[in-house]
Amino acid sequence: MGETxxxxxxxxxxxxxxxxxxxxxxxxxxxxxxxxxxxQNPVVDEDLKTKLTPLKWVLHIHSVRPGVxxxxxxxxxxxxxxxxxxxxxxxxxxxxxxxxxxxxxRDQEIVGVAGRVxxxxxxxxxxxxxxxxxxxxxxxxxxANFNGIKRQAVDTAIGCNMSFRRKNLIEAGGFDxxxxxxxxxxxxxxxxxxxxxxxxxxxxxxxxxxxxxxPMGGARVHDKxxxxxxxxxxxxxxxxxxxxxxxxxxxxxxxxxxxxxxxxKNRNLRIAFFGLKAAAEGLFQTIPLKV
Numbered sequence: 001m002g003e004t005x006x007x008x009x010x011x012x013x014x015x016x017x018x019x020x021x022x023x024x025x026x027x028x029x030x031x032x033x034x035x036x037x038x039x040q041n042p043v044v045d046e047d048l049k050t051k052l053t054p055l056k057w058v059l060h061i062h063s064v065r066p067g068v069x070x071x072x073x074x075x076x077x078x079x080x081x082x083x084x085x086x087x088x089x090x091x092x093x094x095x096x097x098x099x100x101x102x103x104x105x106r107d108q109e110i111v112g113v114a115g116r117v118x119x120x121x122x123x124x125x126x127x128x129x130x131x132x133x134x135x136x137x138x139x140x141x142x143x144a145n146f147n148g149i150k151r152q153a154v155d156t157a158i159g160c161n162m163s164f165r166r167k168n169l170i171e172a173g174g175f176d177x178x179x180x181x182x183x184x185x186x187x188x189x190x191x192x193x194x195x196x197x198x199x200x201x202x203x204x205x206x207x208x209x210x211x212x213x214x215p216m217g218g219a220r221v222h223d224k225x226x227x228x229x230x231x232x233x234x235x236x237x238x239x240x241x242x243x244x245x246x247x248x249x250x251x252x253x254x255x256x257x258x259x260x261x262x263x264x265k266n267r268n269l270r271i272a273f274f275g276l277k278a279a280a281e282g283l284f285q286t287i288p289l290k291v
Contacts, residue, residue, distance in 0.1 A: 005102050006034040006081030006166075010071040011089035015045055017214050018089040022051060024209075030099040031057075034081050038063050038071040068159070068183040069175040073291060076174055079166055088160035090214040100207040101163045111168040111199030112191060114157030116208035117146040124148075132203050133157060135188045140239040140251050142188050146203070154203045155195070156188035160211050168194050177290035178237055181230035182221045185238040192242050225270035228262055229278035236282025248283075255279045 007025060011018045018037075025035065035058045039048070044062055052058045059078055063071050072086065085101050087093065094100075097115070104113045114133050126149045133154030134143040146158045172193040179186040195201055214220075221227045232255045239251045259275020 003082035003102065003105055004033040004080070005030075005083040005085060005098060005163075006036060006079040007032040007085045007087060007098065008036045008038070008072065008075040008079060009087055009089050010038045010040065010068060010075065012040040012066055014089045014214050015047070017212060019047065019051060021087070021089055021091050021093070024091070024093040025098075027095060028093065028098045029096050030102065032081070032085070032098055033057060034059065034079065036061065036075045036078060038075045040066040040071055067177075069177050069179055069186050073174050073177070076166075076169065082166060083163055084166050084169065085163040086159060086161075087209065088211060090212040091160055092210040092212065094208045097161075097207055097209055100204060104202055104204055104207075105165065109200055110202055111194055111197075112157060112162065112164045112201035113207060114146065114154050114191075114201060114203045115161035115163070116148070116203070116205040117158050117161050118208070118210045119147065120211065120213040133191075133201075135192060135238075135242065137243045138247060140235060140243055140254075142185065142238075148203070149205045150203075151205060152203050154191075154201050156191040157201065157203075159183075159187050161207070161209050162187065162191075163207075164194060165199075168197060168199060172197050173289045174291055176237075178285065178287075179234045181226065181234075184230045184234040186234070189238055189241060224262075224266055224268060225274040228259060228271050229274040232259060232275050233278035233282040233285070236279060237285060237287070240282075240287050252279060252283055255282070 038061045040063050052060050063074055083105055101113050104110050126147050129145045129148035131143050132145045132148045132152060133156045135155040175186055175190050191201055256279050260272050263269060263272035
């Protein structure tokens with residue numbers, strides 16, 4: 001018998017999108033052995049309960065505290081699959097999403113899989129994409145491009161479509177609560193930590209889904225100043241953990257300049273204030289994992 005697979009979906013503020021996502025999972029060529037819904041809504045929706053009740057392989061967790069990383073860790077503790085596939089609550093999975101994630105793990109060296117993601121907006125032309133899912137440890141730059149079509153080894157995955165061997169993810173410490181707010185950059189951090197323990201992470205373009213990027217709910221932050229502050233502080237956390245310390249002053253300076261330029265572009269002094277504050281907090285925050 002092959003390895004078992006759990007699919008984990010954190011959800012907040014998205015009823016229709018979540019129900020549609022679950023419908024997509026029920027039409028898979030390979031059903032999950034376990035589906036975990038970590039529901040952060042104040043009140044559990046009756047339509048959701050009606051859909052999930054007949055499915056004995058579904059674990060519906062009602063979490064009283066919102067947060068991406070927090071609730072992914074909560075679901076991880078309850079997962080039983082050898083492989084855990086994380087997807088968002090506003091996606092349209094391809095019919096072979098689960099099957100194609102799972103088949104990668106026939107290679108014992110593979111500890112994680114980054115799936116292909118078509119975003120609702122902002123995608124590059126797939127045929128022209130050469131580099132996918134990379135972290136430049138000298139500049140701190142994260143390259144995404146997850147709508148590419150070239151299979152390759154990667155440094156990072158995207159949170160709405162990524163899987164790991166459960167034992168490797170647990171050995172790496174799970175997800176880090178130190179990535180604040182909308183949890184910017186928690187994916188490259190966990191992927192780098194998992195791979196550092198041994199093994200490789202692969203981008204598989206056949207393990208694909210469409211990410212609808214629902215405008216409301218989830219981890220959306222609409223305030224540009226706070227959005228930028230999470231980008232800066234979490235970017236500092238990622239750099240301090242995975243890049244040479246000698247280069248930290250230069251990255252710090254870049255985060256300051258980046259915030260100032262963004263404030264000028266948006267004519268919003270709050271972006272500068274929150275950005276500078278976040279850069280300072282990122283410089284002095286404690287780096288050990290918060291779980």
